[in-house]
Amino acid sequence: MKKSHIIGIIVIALAIGIIMTTAGDASTYVSFGEAIERAEDGNTTKVHVVGKLKKDAKGHIVGMQYDPLVDPNYFSFTLVDTNRFEQRVVYYNPKPQDFDRSEQVVITGNMQNNVFVADKILLKCPSKYVEKEVTASM
Amino acid sequence: MINTLIGDIGHGSVIVAFVAAIVASYAYFMASRQKVEISGDTSWRTLARLAFYVHGAAVFMIVFSLFNIIYAHRYEYYYAWSHSSNHLPVHYMISCFWEGQEGSFLLWIFWHVVLGVALIGFGKKNKTWEAPVMATFSFVQIFLTSMILGVVLGDLKIGSSPFILMRDFMTDAPVFKMDPNFIPKDGTGLNPLLQNYWMVIHPPTLFLGFAATLVPFAFAIAGLWKGKLTEWVKPALPWSHFAAVVLGVGIVMGAYWAYETLNFGGYWNWDPVENAVYIPWLVLVGAIHTMVAYRRSKQGLKASFILVIASFLLILYATFLTRSGILGNASVHSFTDLGLSGQLFTYLAAFMVISIALLVYNWKKIPTTEKELSTYSAEFWVFIGASVLCLAGFQVLATTSIPVYNSFLGFIGIDSNAALPADQIAHYTKFQLWAGVAVAILSGVGQIMWWRKTDKTSLKDAIVMPAMLTLLFASLFIILGKIDNFVYIVLLVAALFAVFANLSIMLGLIRKKVTLSGGAVAHIGIALMLIGILFSSGYSNIISQNNSGLLYSREFPDEINRDNVLLWRNTPVDMGKYKVSYHGQFLEVEGVPEYVTKELLFPTEDEYKSIARGDIKVGDKIYFKTGDTLNIVSPENTYYQVQYKSEEEDFTLYPRAQVNPNMGLLASPDIKNFLTKDLYTHVSTVPDPNEEKEWSELKEYEVSAGDTIILNDYVAIFNGIERVEKVPGVEINKGDVAVQADMKIMGERKNYHAHPVLMIKDQMMGRVPEEIEDLGLRITFMNIDTQNNRFKIGVNSTQKDYIILKAMEKPFVNVLWIGTIIMSIGFVMAVIRRSKEGKTATEDLTSIKKQQKPQVA
Numbered sequence: 001m002k003k004s005h006i007i008g009i010i011v012i013a014l015a016i017g018i019i020m021t022t023a024g025d026a027s028t029y030v031s032f033g034e035a036i037e038r039a040e041d042g043n044t045t046k047v048h049v050v051g052k053l054k055k056d057a058k059g060h061i062v063g064m065q066y067d068p069l070v071d072p073n074y075f076s077f078t079l080v081d082t083n084r085f086e087q088r089v090v091y092y093n094p095k096p097q098d099f100d101r102s103e104q105v106v107i108t109g110n111m112q113n114n115v116f117v118a119d120k121i122l123l124k125c126p127s128k129y130v131e132k133e134v135t136a137s138m
Numbered sequence: 139m140i141n142t143l144i145g146d147i148g149h150g151s152v153i154v155a156f157v158a159a160i161v162a163s164y165a166y167f168m169a170s171r172q173k174v175e176i177s178g179d180t181s182w183r184t185l186a187r188l189a190f191y192v193h194g195a196a197v198f199m200i201v202f203s204l205f206n207i208i209y210a211h212r213y214e215y216y217y218a219w220s221h222s223s224n225h226l227p228v229h230y231m232i233s234c235f236w237e238g239q240e241g242s243f244l245l246w247i248f249w250h251v252v253l254g255v256a257l258i259g260f261g262k263k264n265k266t267w268e269a270p271v272m273a274t275f276s277f278v279q280i281f282l283t284s285m286i287l288g289v290v291l292g293d294l295k296i297g298s299s300p301f302i303l304m305r306d307f308m309t310d311a312p313v314f315k316m317d318p319n320f321i322p323k324d325g326t327g328l329n330p331l332l333q334n335y336w337m338v339i340h341p342p343t344l345f346l347g348f349a350a351t352l353v354p355f356a357f358a359i360a361g362l363w364k365g366k367l368t369e370w371v372k373p374a375l376p377w378s379h380f381a382a383v384v385l386g387v388g389i390v391m392g393a394y395w396a397y398e399t400l401n402f403g404g405y406w407n408w409d410p411v412e413n414a415v416y417i418p419w420l421v422l423v424g425a426i427h428t429m430v431a432y433r434r435s436k437q438g439l440k441a442s443f444i445l446v447i448a449s450f451l452l453i454l455y456a457t458f459l460t461r462s463g464i465l466g467n468a469s470v471h472s473f474t475d476l477g478l479s480g481q482l483f484t485y486l487a488a489f490m491v492i493s494i495a496l497l498v499y500n501w502k503k504i505p506t507t508e509k510e511l512s513t514y515s516a517e518f519w520v521f522i523g524a525s526v527l528c529l530a531g532f533q534v535l536a537t538t539s540i541p542v543y544n545s546f547l548g549f550i551g552i553d554s555n556a557a558l559p560a561d562q563i564a565h566y567t568k569f570q571l572w573a574g575v576a577v578a579i580l581s582g583v584g585q586i587m588w589w590r591k592t593d594k595t596s597l598k599d600a601i602v603m604p605a606m607l608t609l610l611f612a613s614l615f616i617i618l619g620k621i622d623n624f625v626y627i628v629l630l631v632a633a634l635f636a637v638f639a640n641l642s643i644m645l646g647l648i649r650k651k652v653t654l655s656g657g658a659v660a661h662i663g664i665a666l667m668l669i670g671i672l673f674s675s676g677y678s679n680i681i682s683q684n685n686s687g688l689l690y691s692r693e694f695p696d697e698i699n700r701d702n703v704l705l706w707r708n709t710p711v712d713m714g715k716y717k718v719s720y721h722g723q724f725l726e727v728e729g730v731p732e733y734v735t736k737e738l739l740f741p742t743e744d745e746y747k748s749i750a751r752g753d754i755k756v757g758d759k760i761y762f763k764t765g766d767t768l769n770i771v772s773p774e775n776t777y778y779q780v781q782y783k784s785e786e787e788d789f790t791l792y793p794r795a796q797v798n799p800n801m802g803l804l805a806s807p808d809i810k811n812f813l814t815k816d817l818y819t820h821v822s823t824v825p826d827p828n829e830e831k832e833w834s835e836l837k838e839y840e841v842s843a844g845d846t847i848i849l850n851d852y853v854a855i856f857n858g859i860e861r862v863e864k865v866p867g868v869e870i871n872k873g874d875v876a877v878q879a880d881m882k883i884m885g886e887r888k889n890y891h892a893h894p895v896l897m898i899k900d901q902m903m904g905r906v907p908e909e910i911e912d913l914g915l916r917i918t919f920m921n922i923d924t925q926n927n928r929f930k931i932g933v934n935s936t937q938k939d940y941i942i943l944k945a946m947e948k949p950f951v952n953v954l955w956i957g958t959i960i961m962s963i964g965f966v967m968a969v970i971r972r973s974k975e976g977k978t979a980t981e982d983l984t985s986i987k988k989q990q991k992p993q994v995a
Contacts, residue, residue, distance in 0.1 A: 003511050003518070010527050015532055018569065022536045025559040046560030068823050072686055072942040073700040094702050094822040094942050097803030107562045120560070 027108065030077075031091070032087040032116065039111035046110050051079040053105065054086060063088070066095040079105060079116075089116045096121055140214045140319055145301040148203030149288065152299065155247075156283040158193035162186050163276035169269040183269055187258060190276060194251040199284075201248055204300050208234050214324040216307040217241070217300045224712050225746060225772075233337045236345075239461055239476050240300035240929035243285045243636050249349035250279055257353065260373075267373060270360035271353075278352060280484045285478060289972055290528040298476045302417075318488075330774065330796055330804055336395035340388060343545050344415065347385030348453050351422060353377035355450035355493075358443055362496040367504050371429050373440060378426050383965035384667060385419050390958045401820040403946055404675065405954075408562040410465050413538040414456035420451040420531035424524035429656075431517045433975075438521060438990070439506050443792040445524070447493045452535075455488045461470045462977045465541050514594070516587035516652065520952045523580040530573035537565065571629060575798035578632035578818075581661040582639030589643050589659075595889065603636035606842045611638075620671075629672050636665035643864045656967030663961025670954025674816075681714040681817075682945040702822045705840035707939040708887055708912055720941050722911060724777040724792060728769035730754060730761045733777045733792055737911060740866040745773040751868040765864055774798070778821055782810075791942075793820045807936055833916060833934040842928050850935040851912055854883040859922070859929065865906060879929065894919035894931075907932075914938040 063078035102123040109118035165186030295793035361370030393405035425445035451618020462479035487966035559565040644658035684700035777792040843858035876897035920930035
């Protein structure tokens with residue numbers, strides 16, 4: 001067997017290894033229900049959940065708690081996932097400033113003792129890029 | 139008046155450029171046919187050149203038109219309106235140019251024109267390559283110009299024009315229904331994060347790198363097409379080096395911009411947009427290695443073909459990823475979806491099919507050597523190195539493409555919900571770190587084998603010295619730096635070995651011929667970069683740990699990092715060896731070398747103008763006097779003064795933040811550079827400046843001159859009153875009277891003077907209160923009792939100003955930047971060396987041709 005063939009086989013083996021780890025490390029978008037089930041099964045892998053902020057009839061956000069004067073590293077809020085399941089989420093970081101105006105929130109983390117502990121928050125803001133309004137006063 | 143002329147010129151030029159690219163492409167194709175080549179008929183080539191020059195001239199016109207629209211603030215055009223504004227300085231107008239997708243396509247097109255013209259000039263000496271290479275070039279230009287064509291054929295929209303008028307873009311906006319000639323007075327401005335000098339030079343560098351990868355690709359395609367399966371490597375090699383260095387520098391510039399402007403605390407975030415350019419760079423560097431090996435020992439031609447073609451296709455794939463909107467939630471900063479995904483996909487697919495088909499068709503004809511590679515040959519290790527680079531690229535590619543798998547599966551009807559790994563850093567590091575180790579070791583061993591006679595004994599001799607130095611320095615680093623992580627030790631030892639091995643090669647070669655040592659220099663640079671990354675990322679240390687006892691901490695207090703600290707104004711907090719304190723908000727004022735505290739600036743209607751409340755001086759020099767009108771450079775940017783004190787040194791940092799109506803809080807760090815580390819500081823939260831302050835109820839005091847009172851725990855002395863002629867922001871006319879109270883308040887750090895004003899203007903009583911932000915006090919001069927010489931003072935108090943701060947140390951990050959510079963120098967040396975070889979190659983070829991000609995005739 002030629003050396004180049006051996007190298008070829010090693011490269012292919014490594015490539016397969018890479019694909020396997022990618023598949024293993026890849027997270028998934030789930031609902032809170034599934035996140036809770038995973039936690040109950042003792043599965044602590046981190047997942048992505050997409051949801052919207054809980055709002056009252058007037059459109060005000062409810063259940064949001066952030067008081068930097070007491071603890072700047074504690075932010076909690078209620079997220080409603082696509083199945084309309086409400087879940088309290090805790091984020092041990094300062095509150096992202098444009099959080100209130102976000103249309104959609106993607107969080108990464110897992111369930112721990114009945115709260116979802118997020119370590120990453122991605123916001124989708126309606127006005128981030130294109131949707132600008134033009135008025136006569138401008 | 140709406141200026142439609144400039145837009146028509148621009149749009150017309152796009153169409154001309156598109157058509158000319160088609161003509162050039164066809165004519166170059168015809169000129170490349172064997173029949174034409176042999177007959178010596180140059181008419182097709184002349185036509186093609188003419189068409190390409192017309193194309194180039196049209197591209198210049200497009201660039202000129204678009205820049206004119208931005209520069210002259212022509213807000214009737216959507217591009218100017220959405221990317222620029224009146225207050226933008228000229229150098230940032232250049233960044234506006236490529237903020238949008240259309241402009242960045244244009245930048246790419248522009249570089250292709252420049253490189254194409256350079257290649258035609260190069261081709262004059264060596265005519266055999268011009269036609270087939272430029273045919274590929276022009277063909278690429280057809281696709282790229284179509285992206286900004288902005289033509290609608292029935293339901294099919296081809297390209298997005300940067301010359302679209304506001305009224306045509308926002309057909310539904312009521313303003314344009316009322317008055318079609320309405321022109322907005324100001325634009326919405328450039329994304330504040332892009333208002334940075336790196337954003338002026340990073341995109342052109344990166345796109346020059348993009349454009350340059352086309353050159354080796356075009357040579358490879360020409361080689362396959364014209365059956366010159368071996369000759370293409372020589373002319374393509376200097377261009378590959380050029381592309382790799384420009385692309386590499388472009389990537390690091392982007393990383394440096396992120397480090398300096400964004401606040402994720404590093405230079406690399408594994409964002410798909412970053413990965414998308416990293417992958418082709420790795421593959422391109424791999425391609426260079428196989429090409430160099432081929433030049434020396436005629437081995438690795440097939441690999442060179444594959445890697446050169448792959449690097450260009452990966453550039454197209456990167457374009458597709460970042461511009462088609464396919465990344466969706468996965469990336470923070472990809473472009474807006476312009477509905478071009480179909481077109482982008484066609485572009486990618488066309489080149490993939492053409493190049494792979496050509497490669498497969500010619501595969502059997504590509505010469506290979508049957509010679510077995512010896513483990514003691516340098517080429518063997520070079521190929522291993524190239525494989526490592528490609529595997530590293532493959533890992534990033536496999537993960538970055540996860541959103542693409544979702545879309546593809548969705549397209550064929552399978553529901554997929556895969557997401558990027560939750561901990562991306564851990565995921566990428568577990569391969570990239572070992573790839574780094576392999577690259578470091580291979581670059582050391584490979585270089586020694588490449589330049590020394592390769593038998594066992596001489597190899598041993600050559601390795602002993604660098605190996606000893608490595609062990610010496612590595613143990614020093616490990617002991618002094620307290621490195622206890624095994625993996626990091628391995629990387630450190632490997633990288634140090636690469637430095638010393640290449641250093642020994644470099645010193646040997648530099649005496650013979652300087653440019654020969656390019657490879658060694660570039661490898662030293664890479665090894666230093668690895669060391670810089672190892673320390674700055676692996677040992678990044680957050681010093682703003684929250685040690686205050688005030689925690690909610692109901693859930694898992696032990697596991698959570700509390701990386702942000704609350705700093706009340708003027709109240710120092712201990713952080714590591716520093717005492718850190720926050721001293722207020724500052725602005726940048728034109729003509730003053732330091733930031734100016736907001737306390738000294740009286741705001742006016744125009745936020746870009748302020749009136750000085752006191753003398754503005756730096757050191758002893760007075761820059762502005764009380765009452766002068768000052769120009770604020772960027773009123774939206776507030777600089778927070780943070781003072782660091784330790785036993786060894788004191789310094790002040792000004793981390794920046796702005797509250798942007800579209801994007802929320804944008805905080806940028808301020809970085810203190812030390813020789814061995816950077817201290818990186820940014821604010822995480824500030825009190826919302828748009829929120830009205832909540833003041834306590836007004837408390838009134840009646841005082842006489844000389845009285846001492848207690849205001850909200852501070853001792854204050856009322857000195858008396860005086861008449862004033864000028865009140866900032868108010869016009870004092872004849873018959874108006876203004877008096878100010880003079881008060882001294884003793885704060886924790888210093889004494890403050892407050893001068894609230896009471897005036898009678900146009901027979902009306904007016905008051906200008908004075909706010910002392912440091913103390914959270916607002917003092918109003920309420921009234922004068924002239925008979926008893928008593929005065930009424932009103933005081934409100936509010937919560938003191940604060941910031942939430944995050945600070946971290948990045949050890950040896952300088953080594954990364956220095957390594958980048960050294961790597962670039964090495965690459966440039968290699969470009970010089972290889973292009974000289976390329977020229978001699980040209981001569982060889984022409985001499986061969988001369989000999990062959992009589993036979994043909």
